[in-house]
Structure formats: structure tokens, C-alpha cells
Amino acid sequence: xxxxxxxANDNRIPPAEWQRLLGKLPPDLRExxxxxxxxxxxxxxxxxxxxxxxxxxxxxxxxxxxxDLRADEYRRPYWPQLPDFDFNISxxxxxxxxxxAVGAGRVGIDVERVGEVDVTEFRRVFTEAEYGxxxxxxxxxxxxxxxxxxxxxxxxxxxxxxxxxxxxxxxLAERVRIDGDLYTVxxxxxxxxxxxxxxxxxxx
Amino acid sequence: xxxxxxxxxxxxxLSALQRALLFNHRADPERDEGLIQMSFxxxxxxxxxxxxxxxxRTLRQHPALRASVHWENISQPVWVVHPEAAVAINWLDGGGxxxxxxxxxxxxxxxxxxxxPIELTKPPACRLAVLSVxxxxxxxxxxxxxxxxxxxxxxxxxxxxxxxxAEPDREPSPLxxxxxYLQWRKQQDTEAGQAFWKSELSRHRGDTLFRxxxxxxxxxxxxxxxxxxxxxxxxxxxxxxxxxxxxxxAWAVLLGQYFNTPTVCFGTTVSGRPAxxxxxxxxxxxxxxxxxxxxxxxxxxxxxxxIQRTNGVxxxxxxxxxxxxxxxDAPPFNSLLTVQNYPWNALAAGxxxxxxxxxxxxxxxxxxxxxxxREEWEIVIRFxxxxxPPTQVAWFLEGFQSILQGLVDAPPDQAFPAVAGxxxxxxxxxxxxxxxxxxxxxxxxxxxxxxxxxxDLLPADRVGIxxxxxxxxxxxxxxxxxxxxxxxxxxxxxxxxxxxxxxTVRALETVVTEAEGTEQWNNLVPLRVSGDLPPIFxxxxxxxxxxxxxxxxxxxxxxRPVYALQPNGLDGASELDGSIExxxxxxxxxxxxxxxxxxxxxxxxxxxxxICLEIGRQLLAAGRPAPLIIGTDIDPPGNDPAATGGRKERxxxxxxxxxxxxxxxxxxxxxxxFASDYLPEAWIGExxxxxxxxxxxxxxLIDAFDRYNWPVYGGEVLLLRSQSLRQWTKxxxxxxxxxxxxDGRLEIDDVEAxxxxxxxxxxxxxxxxxxEAYLAKRHP
Numbered sequence: 001x002x003x004x005x006x007x008a009n010d011n012r013i014p015p016a017e018w019q020r021l022l023g024k025l026p027p028d029l030r031e032x033x034x035x036x037x038x039x040x041x042x043x044x045x046x047x048x049x050x051x052x053x054x055x056x057x058x059x060x061x062x063x064x065x066x067x068d069l070r071a072d073e074y075r076r077p078y079w080p081q082l083p084d085f086d087f088n089i090s091x092x093x094x095x096x097x098x099x100x101a102v103g104a105g106r107v108g109i110d111v112e113r114v115g116e117v118d119v120t121e122f123r124r125v126f127t128e129a130e131y132g133x134x135x136x137x138x139x140x141x142x143x144x145x146x147x148x149x150x151x152x153x154x155x156x157x158x159x160x161x162x163x164x165x166x167x168x169x170x171x172l173a174e175r176v177r178i179d180g181d182l183y184t185v186x187x188x189x190x191x192x193x194x195x196x197x198x199x200x201x202x203x204x
Numbered sequence: 205x206x207x208x209x210x211x212x213x214x215x216x217x218l219s220a221l222q223r224a225l226l227f228n229h230r231a232d233p234e235r236d237e238g239l240i241q242m243s244f245x246x247x248x249x250x251x252x253x254x255x256x257x258x259x260x261r262t263l264r265q266h267p268a269l270r271a272s273v274h275w276e277n278i279s280q281p282v283w284v285v286h287p288e289a290a291v292a293i294n295w296l297d298g299g300g301x302x303x304x305x306x307x308x309x310x311x312x313x314x315x316x317x318x319x320x321p322i323e324l325t326k327p328p329a330c331r332l333a334v335l336s337v338x339x340x341x342x343x344x345x346x347x348x349x350x351x352x353x354x355x356x357x358x359x360x361x362x363x364x365x366x367x368x369x370a371e372p373d374r375e376p377s378p379l380x381x382x383x384x385y386l387q388w389r390k391q392q393d394t395e396a397g398q399a400f401w402k403s404e405l406s407r408h409r410g411d412t413l414f415r416x417x418x419x420x421x422x423x424x425x426x427x428x429x430x431x432x433x434x435x436x437x438x439x440x441x442x443x444x445x446x447x448x449x450x451x452x453x454a455w456a457v458l459l460g461q462y463f464n465t466p467t468v469c470f471g472t473t474v475s476g477r478p479a480x481x482x483x484x485x486x487x488x489x490x491x492x493x494x495x496x497x498x499x500x501x502x503x504x505x506x507x508x509x510x511i512q513r514t515n516g517v518x519x520x521x522x523x524x525x526x527x528x529x530x531x532x533d534a535p536p537f538n539s540l541l542t543v544q545n546y547p548w549n550a551l552a553a554g555x556x557x558x559x560x561x562x563x564x565x566x567x568x569x570x571x572x573x574x575x576x577x578r579e580e581w582e583i584v585i586r587f588x589x590x591x592x593p594p595t596q597v598a599w600f601l602e603g604f605q606s607i608l609q610g611l612v613d614a615p616p617d618q619a620f621p622a623v624a625g626x627x628x629x630x631x632x633x634x635x636x637x638x639x640x641x642x643x644x645x646x647x648x649x650x651x652x653x654x655x656x657x658x659x660d661l662l663p664a665d666r667v668g669i670x671x672x673x674x675x676x677x678x679x680x681x682x683x684x685x686x687x688x689x690x691x692x693x694x695x696x697x698x699x700x701x702x703x704x705x706x707x708t709v710r711a712l713e714t715v716v717t718e719a720e721g722t723e724q725w726n727n728l729v730p731l732r733v734s735g736d737l738p739p740i741f742x743x744x745x746x747x748x749x750x751x752x753x754x755x756x757x758x759x760x761x762x763x764r765p766v767y768a769l770q771p772n773g774l775d776g777a778s779e780l781d782g783s784i785e786x787x788x789x790x791x792x793x794x795x796x797x798x799x800x801x802x803x804x805x806x807x808x809x810x811x812x813x814x815i816c817l818e819i820g821r822q823l824l825a826a827g828r829p830a831p832l833i834i835g836t837d838i839d840p841p842g843n844d845p846a847a848t849g850g851r852k853e854r855x856x857x858x859x860x861x862x863x864x865x866x867x868x869x870x871x872x873x874x875x876x877x878f879a880s881d882y883l884p885e886a887w888i889g890e891x892x893x894x895x896x897x898x899x900x901x902x903x904x905l906i907d908a909f910d911r912y913n914w915p916v917y918g919g920e921v922l923l924l925r926s927q928s929l930r931q932w933t934k935x936x937x938x939x940x941x942x943x944x945x946x947d948g949r950l951e952i953d954d955v956e957a958x959x960x961x962x963x964x965x966x967x968x969x970x971x972x973x974x975x976e977a978y979l980a981k982r983h984p
Contacts, residue, residue, distance in 0.1 A: 010534045012415045015590055035675045037664050038411065075704050092679065094533070112681055121688045124697065152680065162680060162701035193532060 002101040002198065003055045004109075006190065007047045010094045012039050021046055024053075026067035044096050048089040051098035052077075059102045060085050074160050088156050095190065099198055108157030110149040111188075111196035117141050125151070125166040133172065145195035146187070147171050153199035154183045175202070213267065213285040216382050218351070220525040222490055225351045226273065226281055226324075228568075233321035235420075237568055238350035241318050242358055244548075245560035246342045250334070252295065258368035259291045263328060265364055265376040268352050268489040273324040283352060285382075286327045294333040303337060310335050310343045322349045350490065355563070356475045357488035359546045362558075370553035380481050382489060388478050389523060397521035401496070401529050404514065405536060408498045410465030411663075413538050414570040417588025421567070424594070426601045428581040428608070435612035448543045449512045451575045454607045455541045456499035456511070458600060461628055465501075466762075471540040471569065472497045474522040493522055496529070496537055502762050540569045545577040573600070603628050643668040645730045646709065649797050650694075650717050652733055654709045657689050659734060669709040678703075690716060728794045731757045731766040738983060739765035740805045740975070741795055743812035752809075752963045759972030769794070771905070784912040788818035804831040805979065809963075811909050813838025813921075817945065818912070820919045830919035832982055834975055837929045837959050838921075840941030841914045918947040922978050924971060925952055928959035953978070 036042045056064045064079045087100030093113040119134050134140045150171045155164050176183045188196040225238040263269045270289040275281035298306045330348035440450050459468040476491035477484045548561040570591035574584040587597050646652040658667045664676035683700040706712045742753045757766045769791045806816040813835045942950045957967030
């Protein structure tokens with residue numbers, strides 16, 4: 001079972017509560033958080049990590065420490081102590097989301113706040129077919145965000161994330177294929193303002 | 205047959221704001237933020253029977269005073285108007301005690317009363333109390349709830365009550381009801397209103413939210429002096445501005461300084477009463493609304509006009525609820541400005557007159573500024589100390605007055621927001637949650653290009669080349685857009701994953717330019733890179749430094765990019781160009797790397813006039829248009845043969861130079877000269893080394909200047925002339941020479957400052973203004 005948690009990030013956390021949350025972080029992470037210029041980003045960073053801890057605890061029954069968190073060669077965070085557990089965090093304006101699971105292989109998640117979009121700016125991230133489809137729509141915004149969050153979720157589930165070329169991954173199909181592996185993608189309903197998808201590799 | 209008496213006159217659903225207040229009331233009735241207490245002091249005889257009767261009639265006049273609120277066992281909360289409600293006045297016993305004791309009794313009554321919940325389910329939802337100090341002196345308190353009555357209601361109710369008191373036989377006259385309001389509301393085009401607010405809110409760039417607080421509200425206040433008050437009134441009159449507009453402008457500038465943003469957004473209160481329904485402004489009830497006010501601080505001359513105009517338009521869409529305004533989002537503001545200018549002291553009924561008034565208002569924002577414009581002007585700031593600490597509140601109080609002072613002191617031709625910031629005390633430390641790296645400006649064309657892209661995409665205020673993309677609010681999604689633009693501009697298709705390992709502009713540049721190789725700028729120092737006006741290029745003075753132009757940047761049009769040019773040789777690695785011609789050619793090549801269109805705008809000081817003139821000559825020789833040259837106290841070639849003396853310096857380092865300086869006790873100069881003449885650079889300290897370099901540059905520059913073969917250039921030059929220049933003995937010679945070099949095309953404008961102060965406050969403002977005025981004429 002894949003656990004999922006979301007956290008609103010619309011309002012600035014009051015000082016006392018913020019200090020309490022920061023207290024749960026190791027010093028180096030606290031320092032890293034302080035470098036974000038906007039409070040929205042500082043909060044998203046902290047909330048994302050805390051969500052990951054909560055999910056890890058629910059899924060594995062163990063309480064991992066944030067100071068044990070490591071990043072792999074593709075800069076993807078993981079806990080070496082929890083080899084069967086994988087998690088993934090995503091955030092956008094006003095929202096932080098995290099998913100995690102034991103024994104399910106890698107999971108990927110992406111959420112984007114839906115807004116206006118100039119699709120031509122993203123020509124390079126879509127396949128010919130995808131781009132053709134998007135540009136054929138009178139109002140491509142919602143489809144754009146649907147396609148893009150599908151794509152990013154799959155790329156993150158693959159583990160290589162942005163080290164993959166997004167224009168080589170066709171996300172129009174029901175299931176998405178990368179290097180011979182198939183991924184199942186599920187849409188997450190987070191209200192009209194957000195597009196979000198969760199991806200997981202199919203068992204061989 | 206007797207007609208059954210109607211039990212209920214009307215039932216209305218609660219509005220969104222009313223529901224919010226009800227929630228607050230139910231959550232903690234003892235600390236109910238919606239409870240409003242107003243206290244007055246009356247002078248004159250008070251007839252108790254007449255006073256009670258007057259209130260009775262006032263209740264008949266205003267349905268909201270006869271209302272109760274209900275929420276239990278019904279599908280949605282409502283307010284109910286009852287045909288009758290009995291007035292109960294609590295006549296407190298002053299006991300003929302000393303005035304001071306009576307005052308104490310009154311204060312403690314007010315305190316108790318404030319913490320006594322109001323029973324909303326029983327009409328009337330208000331309490332009245334009177335404490336007579338003497339027969340001619342009475343305290344009066346009126347406590348009600350915001351769910352049913354807003355601040356505007358208090359005015360109309362008290363006015364009506366006093367009228368009924370003065371004319372006991374007067375009958376209440378029917379006013380429009382809430383039903384009329386609802387009908388009017390139905391006819392309004394909500395979608396058009398939403399479209400208006402959407403476009404209004406989209407003007408807001410930046411974040412002007414205070415961190416939310418939790419604690420109880422505290423309050424602090426200051427009185428605006430009589431002199432300032434009169435000046436502000438005169439200013440408003442002369443410029444046809446309402447005082448409300450002036451106060452909004454001042455508050456906007458203050459917030460802009462505090463948050464360091466180009467636009468601000470704060471809440472303002474509006475009465476919410478539709479002008480289209482006749483006499484609705486006389487209706488008591490809960491109609492007040494809080495609307496967002498977006499103010500652009502970079503509009504220059506039209507600053508106040510813009511505020512006044514948008515106030516007018518938003519008046520037409522003032523009825524939209526928060527839900528209709530922001531949907532599921534939080535409002536983009538959490539501070540409030542309200543201007544109260546009701547003349548309470550003019551209220552009277554015969555001999556009974558209001559002499560004191562203490563209002564109240566409900567606000568749950570971290571910061572609320574209430575400007576009270578009565579015979580005395582007062583600024584009241586309510587705040588939550590855990591959100592805005594008292595030191596910062598003190599800054600707001602002081603700053604508000606400084607800004608008003610700055611407004612009335614500003615020269616008439618100067619745009620207000622530009623000058624207002626100067627008079628402000630420095631903003632106390634604000635965001636202790638954040639650490640920020642030192643700002644490093646771009647140094648190459650590629651860096652500049654990347655900085656521009658980042659500034660455009662990211663929500664950050666200023667982008668330096670060592671700032672981390674993600675720390676500035678960058679996301680993978682923004683990374684995609686960035687790399688789309690990089691591909692378009694540099695023709696290189698790169699993976700956004702590169703950003704993970706190259707998070708700064710400096711690092712990214714190495715990837716972007718890998719193939720082409722980077723051309724370092726040697727001379728160009730960007731002082732401000734953003735803006736769509738033609739850029740201005742400022743040239744170094746004798747010592748080679750360009751930091752003197754820092755102040756100027758702040759006063760030039762914010763849409764104008766500013767670059768400075770500093771000579772080779774400052775870094776100690778490169779050698780100073782040997783001649784003015786070489787310098788000009790170098791600088792021109794650097795300027796052209798930016799791709800700036802002609803005519804170029806060049807600003808010179810002292811010796812660098814020669815460089816600008818030479819650039820002008822080279823441009824003309826290349827068939828390009830003449831630049832706009834502005835020179836502040838620029839020197840022409842040579843010495844005035846008529847003047848006695850001229851440059852009378854002994855040759856540095858000569859024996860006689862050492863001797864004369866030692867005799868005068870100028871040890872520092874002697875030491876420096878000695879080090880410069882006899883010691884290798886590595887042996888001397890950093891500071892001295894830099895000073896020596898600067899000195900060598902100046903000497904080198906003067907030599908180049910003396911050797912320069914001045915052509916008759918023939919292009920126009922604007923000379924900004926200091927007081928000092930006008931008093932120099934060689935003044936006439938300087939003017940004559942410049943007229944000759946420009947072939948008579950010399951413009952002169954005088955600046956009221958000494959030569960060395962021209963780029964320092966306060967003179968720098970005048971210099972900037974004159975530069976902009978000249979450019980507006982020549983380069984529209």
C-alpha cells in the first residue's frame with residue numbers, strides 16, 4: 001500500500017510553532033532551510049521532510065532520523081537503514097505532498113499548481129505527439145498540467161528524475177514506458193487548483 | 205378582533221464576514237474579538253427619561269438594533285429582526301465621589317464590560333451604561349457586537365439618538381431595509397466584479413505578508429503635530445486629493461520600505477453601503493467590508509492619482525465577499541489601514557454635547573493602522589507582538605510621520621514615492637529566519653543574460669550571481685522554463701538536471717558558454733540591470749572608483765538600467781590604458797557587448813569628460829549617432845592662461861615634495877609616497893596597497909588627460925555645474941573651452957551643491973532629477 005500525505009502551505013506558520021518544527025531537524029538541515037529566501041520555500045522544505053518521516057513511520061513502524069537521510073547519485077533522498085522503503089516529495093505553491101511505501105519499489109509523485117501557461121515554452125519537454133495534442137486544444141492549460149505531472153511523477157519513480165530527457169517519454173498512453181519498464185500512473189484529486197500524479201513501476 | 209402581534213419582522217442569512225465573527229464568538233465568548241465597546245463623554249444636563257426615550261426611538265429607527273443571532277438547530281445561521289426590543293440603560297452610581305475616584309470606577313467598569321460576553325440570541329444585542337460625574341458631566345458606554353453593527357453604524361445611531369433627544373416628538377422615518385440591500389446585491393454583476401479584482405490583484409508583485417501572530421492585540425499611538433497636520437491638509441487640497449488617498453499613499457510607501465517590494469497590498473475598510481439605494485448610507489447594520497488595496501510604488505508622478513482612481517473604481521465592486529475575491533486562496537495581505545474622519549465633536553443635542561470619544565474596532569490582522577482625523581490627528585497601531593515586535597511597530601509609527609513630513613517637504617516637481625523613503629529611519633531587522641548571501645552583480649554578458657532570465661522567472665527581489673536557484677524559489681517546473689529560454693537564447697539544448705549541480709548563475713554560465721568561451725568584462729560594472737529604459741553609462745572619476753554612483757542609482761528612474769565603467773588597473777593585474785583614445789575604444793567595445801541601441805547615454809565626472817568626448821568622436825567617426833553626454837563639473841583641456849597658479853603641485857616624490865609635506869606634518873602622505881616609491885607591493889598592507897593603486901591610477905589618468913589631443917567634437921554636452929565650479933577662478937575659461945569643443949552646443953544646468961557633494965545625499969537627488977529631465981527631453 002502506498003501511503004500519501006498532503007499539507008497546505010498557504011499561511012506562514014506562527015513563530016513558536018515554526019521553532020518547534022525546526023527543532024526536529026538536524027543542524028545542517030536547519031541551516032540549509034534558512035538559505036531559502038521566501039518563507040513559502042522554507043516551510044515547504046521542512047514540511048516535506050516531516051511528512052516523509054511520518055510516512056516512513058506509518059509504513060515501516062520504525063522512526064527514521066532526518067540526520068540519516070542520504071541522497072543517491074541522482075540526488076534522490078533515501079534512508080539507507082530502510083532499504084525496502086521508498087518515498088518521494090513534491091511541492092508547489094500552497095501545497096506539499098509526500099508518498100511512500102514498503103516493498104513497492106520506487107514511487108514518484110508530482111504536484112503543480114494550475115495556472116496560465118504558454119505551451120510553446122515547453123516545446124522541448126514533450127514528445128511530438130504530446131505537443132501536437134496540446135497545441136490542438138483551445139485551452140491547453142489543464143491538459144498541460146495533467147500531462148506534465150504524469151511525466152514528472154514517472155521520471156521520479158524511475159529514480160533518474162531530470163537526468164532523463166522528458167521529450168523521450170510518451171505520457172499520452174494509459175501506462176508509461178521508460179527503457180522497457182512500464183509504469184502505472186494515478187491521478188490524485190486535490191481540488192481544481194492542483195494537478196497531481198503518483199507513479200509506480202509495474203512488477204516484472 | 206385584535207390582530208395577532210407579529211413575533212418576527214424579518215429573517216436574514218448571515219454574510220460570510222458575519223459567519224466568521226460568529227465562529228470567533230462561539231470559540232471563546234470571553235475573548236470575543238467581535239465585541240465593540242464605544243465610550244463617550246457628554247457635557248451638559250442629561251434628562252434620563254428623555255435619554256431613554258431617545259434610545260427607544262433609535263431602536264425603532266434601526267432594525268439591526270432590534271436583532272438577535274441564531275445558529276442552533278437550524279441549517280444555516282441567521283439574524284432575526286424583532287418588532288420590539290426594550291432598551292435597558294445601566295445607570296451606574298458615581299456616588300458623588302471625587303472626580304478621580306469616579307474616573308477609576310468608570311475605567312474598571314469598562315474593563316469588566318469588555319470581558320462580559322454579549323448574548324447574541326437576545327435582542328437588543330447591545331448594552332448601554334451611563335455614569336454621571338456631575339450634573340453636567342457624564343460618561344456613556346455603548347457595547348454591541350460586530351455581527352450586527354459596524355463602525356459606520358455607530359455614527360448614524362448616535363446622530364439619530366441625539367436628534368431624538370433634542371426633538372422628543374420627532375417620529376422615526378422609514379429607511380431602506382436589509383431586504384432592499386439583498387435585492388440590490390442580486391442585481392450586481394459578480395463576475396464583472398471578480399474580473400476587476402483579479403486584474404487588480406495581478407498588479408501586485410512581491411510578498412507583503414506579515415508573519416501570522418497568535419497573541420492578543422496590543423496598541424500604541426502617536427499624535428501628529430499641528431504644523432504637520434496643516435501642511436498635509438494644504439497638500440491634499442492643492443493636489444485635489446482626499447486625505448484618505450494621502451494616508452493610503454503614505455502607508456503604501458511605508459510597507460514598501462519594510463518589505464522591500466515594488467508594489468504593496470494591504471486591506472482597507474469600505475462602508476459597503478450601495479450609493480444606488482437612496483439613504484442607505486444612513487442604515488445601521490453590518491455592511492463594512494475589507495478590500496485589498498494594491499499600490500504600485502514605481503508609478504512616479506501619477507502615484508496619488510492612481511490610488512485615487514483605483515479607489516473610485518473599487519468602490520463600484522466593494523460588495524464582493526472574501527470567498528468571491530480570493531476563492532480558496534488566502535488573501536494576499538494581512539495588514540489593514542483604516543482612516544476614520546467622523547467629526548464626533550460636532551455631535552450635540554442642545555446643551556448636551558459629545559466631548560470625548562473612544563472608538564473601538566475589530567481586527568484580527570497582525571498589524572492594523574488606524575488613522576484618526578479629528579481635531580487632533582492620531583495614528584493608532586494595533587499589533588500582535590509575536591508577529592510584529594514593538595521595535596518594528598515603533599518604526600511604523602515614526603516612519604508614518606516621517607513620510608508625511610517628506611511629502612510636504614518634497615520639491616513640487618518631484619514624484620512623491622521616490623523622495624519619501626529618504627526621510628525614513630532604517631528598517632529594523634525583520635526576517636531572522638533567513639540568511640542571505642552577499643549580493644554579487646553579474647560581470648559578463650552571459651551572466652547578465654542569465655540574471656535577467658532568473659529575475660523574470662523567480663519570485664525573488666534581487667538575483668546575484670552566487671544565489672542558488674532553488675533558494676530563490678526555483679522549482680523543477682521553473683527550471684524547465686529557464687532551460688527553454690536558454691536554448692532559445694544561446695542555442696544550446698541542455699538538461700534541466702544540470703541545475704542540480706550548477707545552482708548559481710556563476711556556475712551555470714560555465715556550462716552555457718562551454719563552447720564559446722567567456723569574454724570577461726574588464727570595465728563594465730552593472731549597478732542595476734533591470735528596466736526597459738535606455739541604460740546610462742557612468743564613468744569613473746580620477747581615483748578610478750565607481751562606487752560614488754551607488755547613491756545616484758537609487759534616485760534615477762527605477763526603470764533605467766545603470767552601468768559604471770572602471771578603468772583597467774584597478775585589480776592590480778591589468779595595466780591602465782595608456783591614452784584617452786585607448787580607454788574610450790575599450791569602454792565602447794564593452795558597452796557594445798550589451799547590445800545597447802544608439803544614442804548612448806554617457807555620464808562623466810571631472811576628468812572622465814575627456815573619455816566621453818573621445819567616445820563621441822569615435823562614434824561619429826564610425827558613422828553612428830552622437831551620444832548624449834552629461835558631465836558633472838567636467839574639466840576641459842589645459843589651464844587657464846589668464847588665471848594665476850593653475851595646478852600647483854610639486855612633482856611627487858621629489859626631495860622638495862617630501863620636505864614640504866614633512867614640514868606640514870602630513871605623515872600619512874609621506875609614508876604612502878615612500879612605500880610607493882621604494883617598497884615592493886607584497887610588503888605593504890592591503891589598505892595602503894589599494895590606496896596606492898588608486899593614486900597611481902589618478903596620476904596615470906591625469907597624464908593621459910594632459911597628453912590627450914582634444915578634437916573639436918561638435919556634439920551636444922550638458923554640463924551640470926556645482927556651486928564650487930561657479931566660484932572657481934577658472935570658471936569662465938572652463939565654459940569658454942567647452943563651448944569651443946562642442947561648437948556652441950553646450951547646455952548648462954546648475955546644481956546647488958559643492959563639487960564633492962554632487963553624488964551624495966541630498967544633492968544627488970537633484971542631479972538625478974536633472975539627468976532624467978534632460979533625457980526625457982532628448983530621448984523620449
